Amino acid sequence: MPAQYGNRAADDITAIVPDEIGVDEESALSPGKVHAEKRAQAGAESGDSGDKEFYPLWKLTLVALPQLGVQVMWCFIGPNAAPYMNHLGVSPSLATLNNVAGPITGFFTGPIIGAWSDRLTSKWGRRRPIILGGLISTWIAGMLFSASEHLFADTTAKIGFAVPMYWVMDVTINILQTPHRALVADLASVEQQVPMQVVFVVIMAIGNFLGYSIMQIYKVPVEHMLQLMALICAINTACILVQFAVAKEVPLKRAENAAKGACAPVLGVLSSVRGMPCLLYHLAVVQCLVWTGNTAWTYYSSQWFADSVFQGDQHAPEGSEAKLRYGEGMHAFSMGGQMRSGFQLLAALSIIVLLLKTSLRPRLIYAPCIFVGAIVSFLAGYIVGHNSAFAIIIFIFSIMPETGSFAIPFGLVATLNKRAEQEGKQVSTALQMALLNCCVTVGQQLCHVVTASIETRMPLETALPVAFLFAAGAPWVRSYDGCIGFWQRS
Template sequence: MEEGRSDLKEASRLERALSAESGGGGGDSGSDSGRKKFMRLLRLFFACMVSGGIQYGWALQLSLLSPYSQTLGISHTYVSLTWICGPISGFVVQPIVGYYSDRCTMRIGRRRPFILAGCLVICISVMLIGFSADIGRRLGDTKEHCSTYTGPRWSAAIVYIAGFWFLDFANNTVQGPARAMMADISAGHHGPSVGQAIFSLWMAIGSILGYLAGANAKWHEWFPSLKTAACCDACANLKGAFFTAVALIVISMTVTMLLADEKPLYKVDVDTSSGGGWSAFGDLFKSFKNLSPAMFKVLAVTAITWLSWFPFFQYNTDWMGREIYHGDPHGKGVKADSYNAGVREGAVGLLLCSISLGVTSFLIPKLCRKLTSKVVWSISNFLVFIIMTVMVVVGMVSMKGYRPSLSATLTGSDPTLKAIALTIFALIGVPQAVLFSVPWVVASEVAAEEGGGQGLTVGVLNIAIVVPQLIIALTAGPIDGAFNKGNTPAFGIGGAFAFICAVLALFLLPKTRGISHAAVVASGH
């Protein structure tokens, strides 16, 4: 899944670091030294701009693509299957790219070749997704106008799925090297914590801008040429948002390529004793034999935590469009308009979620020191249980008495239910801040106490994240289809896992109070 974001906490660290770096002593020489440090920090800041561009695209992917895929004929039951590329790419791509980026000897550095290649593939992928309906029409899909046709468009769906997979693989190709590059180039003058703070700050900026773009319903009005016979308003809005993603990624990638002061690696310094990129998997699985019981408990609680969260990541905006706005992605007229309005409102909710996540990140270190990390983790899962239970209840209340035959008279959602739904989105950012930080802290501290390596810790914890994502991606849609209750079964299952995890966290996790640099290590998509 993409990555967890302790953004504003790290921004605060960055601000303190900036103050310390520019504080310099008295006199002209001290002032000149302070200016040089400030300029180095400023250059480091813009060298990480690519992470903001990538996160902008990920925010669009998270908020818009599940709803859009259903307009192409992919049923709600099988939407979750399109997301299996996320955990698969996170599991396969990151170790291999990490291995080869550590050993790359190109003149432009170790990380920048992978950042460049990944960004170019991302640009191609989002264009495939944005133009999938138009390409599908060229390949033989219906010639009927999109305003009247509501059936499947299988050629477009195939193009969309191909673009989706390439996008996730490319995202993972960029994120690992970009984060490693920040650790490389910040180590000399500022320290890796400042580099990771900048990385997280750019991700926060990208998330906010991306969700704003996803909530915008004016792209097709500002750029009328985006609309075609195969691509009506909602499709044109997605296309316009992805055009801005391409522009932002190209700009941010260019700035990073020019300003990153990355030193090349010489061939004589490369370790050639290992068996290549695939050997990383062998080393990773062998390491499971040596894990302590405490680390196994951390991995178990982490896995169950992600089982509770992934339904929300898959269906958040779809829930708003279906259950709250009573829309239908396969419908036309008011039904389609209501669904699209709900999806845009869901993007606004995700923006509120990002803001509350960032604000909560300030409080997590103090809470962990006061209550211990395992108590904070347990409380966050109780909150997820409560929030998902409320989502199930609100969805059922919204749909109670609703008649599809009366949908032509609907002009929007019930204002009270809309307010409750947006509040839910805002509140879920609180436990999400814990999700994106505390598991890494607990695992890191267990590894430190028992003499384990931090790199190994990241690798095994990543498995505990991507495997549950894969399980939910394969099962959530079919379960929803079996009960024919929209998103309610998936959220109910997520709430049940959250409750189980809240109890297990209290009894299984070790007592830890610190919050370390591991809090900003990414979990991947």
């Protein structure tokens, strides 16, 4: 993207869209109020009004449906990865440290796949071939990872096979998920960009609900990993079949001066980063700090319920009190997760209403979400103790920063790129969204490393509340900065 988008300091994330692209705040952030003739005029200016099909919101929602399957996958893998590795015989601290696979692979895979997707000239389109490849590879990696305990009898062999396959599976899931938002952004009009990014959050809420529901099929999900993984891969397949039936991509024509060779995607990443707007750098810091806190809930809330709140033991003998408490903790976690998903759906719909029906700036919507996350993380680490009802309540509210982080930042990036595209400028929607997601992985990485370090110094039961106290700190920094900046500019 041209450097002119980044000339102004991006302290206020809403000011960038109106001032730098020539669209008023109502058009950028309240698309429901924009007249239909503006859409026709924009299509004429972009030169593709005759070629590009207009997709209503319901069709775009079907195109976005595979995000549901991806979210079911992450919802299941996140809280069960460390317990599964522990089930195979890995120590708690090393099982936690192995979770860095997701952030590390996502940090590198996302931008490269995004750049490749933006420039792919397949006759089947830019996004769908990569999605199909990601689906097939996820089936293979997911089945092999979850079958580790069935393929080998020796504990060392199980661990030696499962650990690298977990890393491979994280790569394949990142390949699968990277093009979804970009495909929707390709097909949506300017007025549909922000609402569709919030629709993604609604779909993710439904995916989370399904993920937590799947965990209730068995009392100890990690003891039935293969069956549950097959079910989740089947859900992803069904969602992608619907997407492919609805989405019709126009193949990208290769430019005469287009770079060729294996290094072209990497070079594309480097060249695109140089021209990104300042807004993206601001959002990058926000996402990194917010996801330092979110990761504690995404990956370690199941262990927190089972080991810290209910004082259970995954390795206790069958029928023992400790084993029963562990099962009760997992049930409370999955039940709370279902309610958490319902609350996420309500929160996402509320954000849609605020964006469409009011002139509130995104900062004023996003900052309270972050504050809530910081407060509940503090309560989890210092107040909850063994109060299971209180634990479920704060677990439900912990979804607020995640809901905001997946709706507003990605919506603003999509709007920026759509306006630039209509002005005839080259855009890198998938790459920029992948780079924004990279900042999520940095926050995840920080949380995993710190949590693993804590677990080497104290038992898991007492280590997890300390990890939540650490997670409470980073969101406070970002939300305080955001609110101060808002009031200074208002």
